[in-house]
Amino acid sequence: MHELSIAMSIVDLAQEEAEQRGVQVNAVHLKLGVLSGVVKEALLSSYEMACGDTPLRGSRLIIEEVPAVVFCPNCKAQRPLHSVQFFGCAECGTPASEIIQGKELEVVALEIQ
Amino acid sequence: MNPEPRMVEVRRNVLKQNDVVARALRNRFHTAGVFVVSLVSSPGSGKTTFLEKILTQLRCRYRVAALVGDLATENDAARLARSQAPVRQIITGTLCHLEAAMVQNALDEAEWNLSALDFLFIENVGNLVCPSSYDLGEDLRVVLLSVTEGEDKPLKYPTIFNSSDLAILTKGDLTAAVEFDTGSALRNIQAVRPGMQVFQLSAKTGQGMEELLGFLQQRLVNFRTAAAV
Numbered sequence: 001m002h003e004l005s006i007a008m009s010i011v012d013l014a015q016e017e018a019e020q021r022g023v024q025v026n027a028v029h030l031k032l033g034v035l036s037g038v039v040k041e042a043l044l045s046s047y048e049m050a051c052g053d054t055p056l057r058g059s060r061l062i063i064e065e066v067p068a069v070v071f072c073p074n075c076k077a078q079r080p081l082h083s084v085q086f087f088g089c090a091e092c093g094t095p096a097s098e099i100i101q102g103k104e105l106e107v108v109a110l111e112i113q
Numbered sequence: 114m115n116p117e118p119r120m121v122e123v124r125r126n127v128l129k130q131n132d133v134v135a136r137a138l139r140n141r142f143h144t145a146g147v148f149v150v151s152l153v154s155s156p157g158s159g160k161t162t163f164l165e166k167i168l169t170q171l172r173c174r175y176r177v178a179a180l181v182g183d184l185a186t187e188n189d190a191a192r193l194a195r196s197q198a199p200v201r202q203i204i205t206g207t208l209c210h211l212e213a214a215m216v217q218n219a220l221d222e223a224e225w226n227l228s229a230l231d232f233l234f235i236e237n238v239g240n241l242v243c244p245s246s247y248d249l250g251e252d253l254r255v256v257l258l259s260v261t262e263g264e265d266k267p268l269k270y271p272t273i274f275n276s277s278d279l280a281i282l283t284k285g286d287l288t289a290a291v292e293f294d295t296g297s298a299l300r301n302i303q304a305v306r307p308g309m310q311v312f313q314l315s316a317k318t319g320q321g322m323e324e325l326l327g328f329l330q331q332r333l334v335n336f337r338t339a340a341a342v
Contacts, residue, residue: 087271087275087307097307105246106127110120113119
């Protein structure tokens with residue numbers, strides 16, 4: 001369960017950005033890749049705890065899940081991943097190990113007032 | 114009526130801090146010419162026994178050292194000290210994984226001369242989930258799977274297998290006793306990480322250790338050749 005320490009990093013990062021701008025954060029928008037190794041539900045439940053008594057208390061975490069995309073050596077193109085249990089092209093089934101997208105763990109925007 | 118929420122774009126990687134430290138570590142390791150191998154696995158898969166044996170065997174010809182992560186005890190460092198290689202424990206407290214900064218601190222405290230090392234091993238905390246997100250600056254991440262754990266572990270923990278460079282099936286001497294289906298385990302590893310190289314060994318009997326030693330020696334040669342270019 002490393003989601004709490006990830007949530008605390010998100011809160012620190014958002015707070016730093018908010019202080020620089022002199023604003024209050026209502027919500028943090030996060031891109032979360034399905035291959036990031038971070039579980040969405042655990043992160044959401046850790047977030048409130050991580051906000052604690054910080055100025056972000058009461059703010060929301062809005063997670064956009066990013067699907068995995070691999071480069072298929074057979075199609076010679078970017079294709080959706082079949083599944084994490086079968087690391088291959090969703091269209092032709094060829095094993096594919098080059099990850100194009102899906103490892104994101106990124107704060108993309110803040111909703112402020 | 115509520116005004117439209119105001120949005121500001123940020124675009125910042127949450128693990129940037131770790132990645133920055135990991136990159137600095139990797140540069141430091143490359144400059145020193147030390148090949149760094151990290152080990153990840155579930156608790157009880159035989160990481161420490163494997164490390165003790167590999168340190169002992171490598172020590173005949175190479176200069177080796179190890180950092181070992183553990184939640185609470187220094188037992189692993191005490192066991193590994195039997196290999197007579199320099200070993201330092203990183204006690205993570207409640208943290209379920211190692212982070213790059215912890216490796217950096219441990220190295221600073223140990224005051225090892227990295228240039229005088231050929232191999233540095235980093236044993237992560239026994240955990241198949243959390244370590245996958247944290248780069249430690251290693252050149253090779255090895256995931257260990259013991260035959261007593263079951264063939265479907267790769268399917269249950271695909272991310273750690275996918276983020277590793279090499280897999281080792283450990284406790285090979287128990288394969289028959291626990292009716293481990295090696296073929297099925299190998300297929301599952303290939304399903305979650307196509308093309309992954311796998312070694313099968315028993316640290317206890319020594320079976321399969323030669324092949325792995327040969328592989329590590331070759332990787333060190335390649336690493337040094339690449340650095341010299």
